[in-house]
Amino acid sequence: MKKHQAGRIRANSMESFSDPSALYRYDRLTGLPSMSYFFELARAARLRLLEQGKDPVLLFLNLNGMKYYNNQFGFTEGDKLLTGFANILVSYFGSEQCSRFAQDHFAAFTDEENLEERLQKLIAECGELNNRNSLPVRIGIYLYRMEPVEPSSACDRAKYACDQNRDQYASGYYYFDKTMLEQANTRQYITSNLDRALKEKWIKVYYQPIIRAANGRVCDEEALARWVDPVKGLLSPADFIPILESTKLITRLDLYVLDQVLEKMKTMQRANLYLVPHSLNLSRADFDSCDIVEEIRQRVDAAGIPREKLTIEITESIIGANFDFMKEQIARFRDLGFRVWMDDFGSGYSSLDVLQSLRFDLIKLDMRFLQNFDKGDASKIILTELIRMAIGLGIDTITEGVETKEQAEFLKEVGCTKLQGFYYCRPISAEEILERYEKGTQIGFENPDEDEYYATIGRVNLYDQAVIAREASSDGIRHYFDTLPMAIIEFDGEYFRAIRCNRSFRDFIDRYYKSAPVGAKVPFASLPDTSPYKNAVLQCREKGKRVFFNQEVAKDLTAYSFARHIATNPVTGISACVSVILGITDNSDLGVTYTHVAQALSADYINLYYVDLDTEQFTEYTSEHREDLLDEERRGENFFAASRRDALDYIYKEDRDYFINTFTRENVVRAIDELGAFTLSYRLLIKGEPTYVSMKAVRMGPGDNHIIIGVNNVDAQMRQKEALERMQAEQVIYSRISALAGDFLSIYTVDPETDHYVEYSSSRHYDTLGPAKEGDDFFGTARRLGEKFVYTDDLPMYRDFFTKENILKEIRKNGLFVMQYRLIVDGKPVFINARAALVEEKEGPKLIIGLNNVDTQVKIGKKRKAQNRVK
Numbered sequence: 001m002k003k004h005q006a007g008r009i010r011a012n013s014m015e016s017f018s019d020p021s022a023l024y025r026y027d028r029l030t031g032l033p034s035m036s037y038f039f040e041l042a043r044a045a046r047l048r049l050l051e052q053g054k055d056p057v058l059l060f061l062n063l064n065g066m067k068y069y070n071n072q073f074g075f076t077e078g079d080k081l082l083t084g085f086a087n088i089l090v091s092y093f094g095s096e097q098c099s100r101f102a103q104d105h106f107a108a109f110t111d112e113e114n115l116e117e118r119l120q121k122l123i124a125e126c127g128e129l130n131n132r133n134s135l136p137v138r139i140g141i142y143l144y145r146m147e148p149v150e151p152s153s154a155c156d157r158a159k160y161a162c163d164q165n166r167d168q169y170a171s172g173y174y175y176f177d178k179t180m181l182e183q184a185n186t187r188q189y190i191t192s193n194l195d196r197a198l199k200e201k202w203i204k205v206y207y208q209p210i211i212r213a214a215n216g217r218v219c220d221e222e223a224l225a226r227w228v229d230p231v232k233g234l235l236s237p238a239d240f241i242p243i244l245e246s247t248k249l250i251t252r253l254d255l256y257v258l259d260q261v262l263e264k265m266k267t268m269q270r271a272n273l274y275l276v277p278h279s280l281n282l283s284r285a286d287f288d289s290c291d292i293v294e295e296i297r298q299r300v301d302a303a304g305i306p307r308e309k310l311t312i313e314i315t316e317s318i319i320g321a322n323f324d325f326m327k328e329q330i331a332r333f334r335d336l337g338f339r340v341w342m343d344d345f346g347s348g349y350s351s352l353d354v355l356q357s358l359r360f361d362l363i364k365l366d367m368r369f370l371q372n373f374d375k376g377d378a379s380k381i382i383l384t385e386l387i388r389m390a391i392g393l394g395i396d397t398i399t400e401g402v403e404t405k406e407q408a409e410f411l412k413e414v415g416c417t418k419l420q421g422f423y424y425c426r427p428i429s430a431e432e433i434l435e436r437y438e439k440g441t442q443i444g445f446e447n448p449d450e451d452e453y454y455a456t457i458g459r460v461n462l463y464d465q466a467v468i469a470r471e472a473s474s475d476g477i478r479h480y481f482d483t484l485p486m487a488i489i490e491f492d493g494e495y496f497r498a499i500r501c502n503r504s505f506r507d508f509i510d511r512y513y514k515s516a517p518v519g520a521k522v523p524f525a526s527l528p529d530t531s532p533y534k535n536a537v538l539q540c541r542e543k544g545k546r547v548f549f550n551q552e553v554a555k556d557l558t559a560y561s562f563a564r565h566i567a568t569n570p571v572t573g574i575s576a577c578v579s580v581i582l583g584i585t586d587n588s589d590l591g592v593t594y595t596h597v598a599q600a601l602s603a604d605y606i607n608l609y610y611v612d613l614d615t616e617q618f619t620e621y622t623s624e625h626r627e628d629l630l631d632e633e634r635r636g637e638n639f640f641a642a643s644r645r646d647a648l649d650y651i652y653k654e655d656r657d658y659f660i661n662t663f664t665r666e667n668v669v670r671a672i673d674e675l676g677a678f679t680l681s682y683r684l685l686i687k688g689e690p691t692y693v694s695m696k697a698v699r700m701g702p703g704d705n706h707i708i709i710g711v712n713n714v715d716a717q718m719r720q721k722e723a724l725e726r727m728q729a730e731q732v733i734y735s736r737i738s739a740l741a742g743d744f745l746s747i748y749t750v751d752p753e754t755d756h757y758v759e760y761s762s763s764r765h766y767d768t769l770g771p772a773k774e775g776d777d778f779f780g781t782a783r784r785l786g787e788k789f790v791y792t793d794d795l796p797m798y799r800d801f802f803t804k805e806n807i808l809k810e811i812r813k814n815g816l817f818v819m820q821y822r823l824i825v826d827g828k829p830v831f832i833n834a835r836a837a838l839v840e841e842k843e844g845p846k847l848i849i850g851l852n853n854v855d856t857q858v859k860i861g862k863k864r865k866a867q868n869r870v871k
Helices: 002-018 020-024 035-051 066-073 077-093 115-126 151-162 178-199 237-247 251-272 284-289 292-303 316-335 351-355 378-392 405-413 429-440 446-458 503-512 532-543 592-600 638-651 653-662 665-675 714-742 778-789 794-803 804-814 855-870
Strands: 057-064 098-102 104-110 137-143 172-175 203-212 218-229 233-235 278-282 309-315 339-343 362-365 396-399 486-491 494-501 547-553 557-568 574-587 605-612 617-624 627-637 680-685 689-701 705-713 746-752 757-760 817-825 828-841 846-851
Touching: 002 098, 002 855, 020 396, 035 057, 035 098, 035 151, 035 638, 057 077, 057 151, 066 284, 077 104, 077 115, 098 680, 104 115, 104 316, 104 429, 104 592, 115 137, 137 151, 137 557, 151 172, 151 178, 172 846, 178 237, 178 362, 203 278, 203 429, 218 237, 218 251, 237 251, 237 284, 237 309, 251 278, 251 292, 278 794, 284 316, 284 757, 292 309, 309 316, 339 446, 351 574, 378 405, 405 714, 446 494, 446 532, 446 557, 486 503, 486 532, 503 574, 532 557, 532 574, 532 846, 547 705, 557 778, 638 653, 665 680, 665 689, 680 705, 778 794, 794 817, 804 817, 804 828, 804 846
Parallel strands: 137 172, 218 278, 278 309, 309 339, 339 362, 362 396
Antiparallel strands: 057 104, 057 137, 098 104, 203 218, 218 233, 486 494, 486 574, 547 557, 547 627, 557 574, 605 617, 605 705, 617 627, 680 689, 689 705, 746 757, 746 846, 817 828, 828 846
């Protein structure tokens, strides 16, 4: 039988080439009747079966996954599979009672006798095709005894049944039943009346507000379609959206909604209301039916609405259909200035994979996460971690389906930036929005200029310190939200208030500050100027710093806290900081605590570093010389590499190589292990000046691989020690010079920049004539003393030539300054030689000025000249 039927298929194929009229009656590949011809044959077969007393059946068959089969194995193998499947159909139903409609879609006409048994055998045979390299077969069944309809309608109903559970990759058969009939009738009604519904505005656009968690105002609106039918009444989106998607008619609806949204936004502008972004939901069919990106761009631009005011919502499910194509379309939207959100995040299996490859501005968490909110902490933990992950990726979050105050408060605490649900408002029409504004009952729109500020403070997860707050416990879920008290504090210069906080912070305030409950505005002036909290808030506001501080909250109780600046409102100037209570200490029995000692010691340090030797991650702190404030400057990685880079910019050039070669991880660890500490002295450039500092590194505790490194300013001590050593050395040198060079009255070192001087080896005759042993105005002092002790005849020359400018000029020109004049010593004029040279010393250039008694040599020289003139 099978050979005979297969031959008949080949004969039909041959006929299709020889008879032009048969070209439209048979499929070229399989030789089966075409769809239109099959309907003619089925109409006649139905009458014949009814005459025979049999119940007619129409089958719709689909090879599941043909497109991917061709991609993987090639079209030749694919065609081989299709012809093999056609041969099987012919063997069971006859060559004139089955058809290939298109691609992998087939149909067959038969009766109900032994139907399921035959179908099971057919499915089994299909599994053997192409050496078992086949595909699953899905079969939809329409029984004519349900309702006698035309073959085309019967085929539609069989296909409808075939498409049930189409996501299951398995063979099977499915009957068209009464439920499907009702669905099919609705489907027919929807598709037939769509154009009329759009034209006569049966379809209305409603808007559900999306609330900013940080300020409670409307920051976005989602556009939702509602079909109010004059016959069927209100149709929910679930009634008509899937039908329009499957029939590729959804684009008409989505563009209609877009036009309504643009008109609504223009109305809001005319009413002088803040214009917040509106989100538009798109379907996969939108991208197949037209260039939806360009279509939306043109309409938005034509309406004069900024592109950033329209947000595109795309569900996770439509991305997987053609990932690379959808990735390109999402990028196009974002490049044009539209924001793109992922809708129903977590509803599928590939959410996390999608986030790795595609960039979204926001993810909308599926409302199913809140369905078990009151049944334990598991769903809360999942939500918390999803939000924390999104924050880490720089993506905002919305949670749908918020219905209670408890849900809203929890989501605010864990950092969900936006909330949506009936707790705030059901979807309402544009007319009702305006009506609510007129009555003063609307929630209120957010100022768009403040959106980034509120987004920033809304992203803070108030349970993010949980890992610090608790010990390791097997009961992780129960202790997950037992965390440190944390709050977001706003400060406008006159008042401060906690605008967001977790439950632990509320308990802390209720216990210690009942007069200033959460949310209350507290006058800043009510805090004394010495208040550590007040100073910490000012540090955060004015310098944007991270600050550690302690505050007495009750007698003998001290709260140790941390605060950091997170954002400033560009409209109001209000600053926001996050504040965390790290711990509370009872000081009644402790006297001077270790913390007090550590804080007192830290005030002497320029910088403190907390370093993990395993990872080389570090935190840098600076002290403001207040025992109750310690600022966190920065966090980083690769501490020793970062230190070497910093050395090039911040360490005095003469000490750089020494520092880089000495300050290595190996040297630090070796010194700590062998000596208990690593120490190093060098010069930092502070305000451009080389400044001596001393570094000390120690372990945090025995066996702990964390070290604390302190950098202390020892410049004053080092310079005092250095100056004393230099003066002692120079005293010896200049004493030797004096002994070798003869009758030196005095030698001076003078700083040419400051005129500071030091005198060495003064003779006893000069003690009453010269300046003090050390001073700050050498040339001024020399001029004053010159008026008193320089011989009168030489005074004009002394005034003109013995100046700093002249001395430096002569040195630059000749390398040496030399001048001779007379001093009055013991009432008599004595010839003096003044010599000066510029030398480069460790601290910089210095003038060396020596005064030598040459009276005897000058007088002998004059006597010889007189004798020579006589001769």
